[in-house]
Amino acid sequence: MNLRRMGAVVLKELRQLRRDKLTFVMIAGVPLLQLVLFGYAINMDVRGIEAAVLDQANTAQSREAVAEIASSQVIEVKYRLDNPQQIDQLMRQGRISAALVVPRDFDTRLQRHDPTRPPLQLVVDGSDQSVQASARQLAAFPLAGWSGVPGVEVVNFYNPERLAPLNTVPGLLGVILTMTMVMFTAVALVREREHGNLELLIATPVSPWELTIGKVLPFVGIGLIQVSVILVVSHWMFAVPVRGSLLDLYGASLLFIIASLALGVWLSTLASTQFQAMQLAFFTFLPQILLSGFMFPFAGMPKVAQWIAELMPLTHYLRLSRGIMLREAGLLELRLEMLILIVFCVALLGLAVSRIHKRLD
Template sequence: MFEYRVNSNPLLATWRRVAAIVVKEIRQLARDRMTFGMIVMIPLVQLLLFGYAINTDVRHIPAGLVDLSQSSYSRELIAITEASQTVDFVRVYASAQEAEQAIIRGDVKAVLYLPADLGQRLSVHPAFNRDSGHSNSQTLQPVGQWLVDGGDTVIAASIRSLRQLPLDTLAGRALKDNVPTFEVVQFFNPEQRSVVNIVPGLLAIILTMTMIMFTSAAIVREREQGNMEFLIATPVKPMELMIGKIVPYVLVGLIQVGIILGIGHLLFSVPVRGGLLTLLVAALLFIFASLTLGLVISTIAKTQLQAMQMTVFILMPSILLSGFMFPYEAMPQPAQIISEALPATHFMRMVRGIVLRDALLWNLQRDALWLAAFTLGGLAFAALRFKKRLD
């Protein structure tokens, strides 16, 4: 009679059934080593990585230098500017025109231009010559110029903070705001609109998400749906299968490129300064690289859930380490090395260079060659891992 009462208790019976399912799921999760590893590795790795890598305080911006003065004043101003650690002068140019071309190519983010008459401009500056006879109301020439890639508003803001710092240090006191110091000339985005930088970067992130997601479950889905037998029975070779899996999605990627840049231009007035053919080639290189990365994931994952988890594991670094949200120059060296392994980082530089600076493909050849090599290597790796047999 006692046993009958226990078994007839609906709450206890429900608890036992739920407990049995919980035990079963825990055991299954423990046997699925990849999923269990993702549970631990995704929060651990990304917390450590982003905790060290995310930094809005930009330092060591690669900058160029045009020093036409070659005087003790110019050498002291250069030393003071570098001591701030905001910029590192990595290139020296002979003229402002040569420096502008370097900014277009993306070799440097800013250039400090010191004119030949720097000493004369300082001699009439009220901070350095009290007997110059000039008042603050009189028009004085800027001491020099900063030529800046205004596409990245964070970097441009950091450069603007250097307008007065070197002269403050050289004069030994803080100068008044109405005293001319260094003029800042912002190329490509004089209005300092953040959307000009965000829309091209958003193109790289959206393509990363969709392209990898489309193909990351391609091989896994064939296995789970029982279609692998049909593939085994066909004369299709592994490399042919890999290429056939990614080609249909290329058109999807190009449609997304047109939608994002078209709406960005119509609604947000984001200019597209580069040639459409150059942009098409860059987009195709990145689309193929992202689809190939998805195929590599598909050959490693055993279930579609694992493929989705690995996609997220790639997507988060692509958003935070590619230069989309935080300047690449602000990251520590280890984070920059990791970001260089991501296709999104290379396309981010390419699409911003083409859309904002009218850069040619030749100017971006290093990133273009990297994406092409990544695609070929990824296809070969995916084909080697794929086995035309049932596991």
């Protein structure tokens, strides 16, 4: 063991890291990102769940009870409804995650103190486990004059048995596609540059658009195959249903695959080596999986974190996949999420094409 020779190797590695600015940024960036996300954005104590109220009693006591529930800050009342059909419509569209129902005989139930017939009913979107968990907090909420007896009955729509795979699998669709599609294409152009294949492209009339789309198209088929495999295995092993249109699910998945591939191609234009491309892919994957609502409740995040999450394609695909698979929603009902993904695809593909140059440098 020659310490002098070993020291020379160490010095060489430090100089190489200093020249590799991206790796140097990642050394500090990844810990800071994780610290901010876990310390600031991730909050398991869910507050402000978007909800509606259907007050069929419309008495002074019922209005006081609704105000009492709202004061817990677990739900945030966004809509006042006139009939029960509106609950299903808003929940299918993903505009609310809960609905507080006050029955017509609310005052009578309140006076009887019958624990088998709580005076209030909370309907929750069972396709989101975090919403279910928060709703259970309100299930034990004592109304004034009920002497600690729970006054809220919780009803789970779409997943009454609270089966975990029904919540997990639609999210896994997006997570798996993000990991594979972004990673595959992030190294695509970089690999061409490292292997010298761009020398051949320089002598051809291939345009940046043709090069980009040609790189993306093969992976679109791979992504659709992955969707099929996940759906078949999840139905066979966990009995996860597709209650909506299978064609709608594939249409939403196709759009998300293109968005993920566009992100990967753009990252490949920022990197000089395949290792850097993989670093950038991981750097974008981490915020998506943590902020999209897959692992942690979206409603529990600060507003700033929610705004950042709205810029990520996985956030919108989770809403699409859960809506179609579990809530039987159609693409027209989820058209806002589709529109955002379309804008994301066009913007990222355009940005990637603008950065592609058929040059060796």
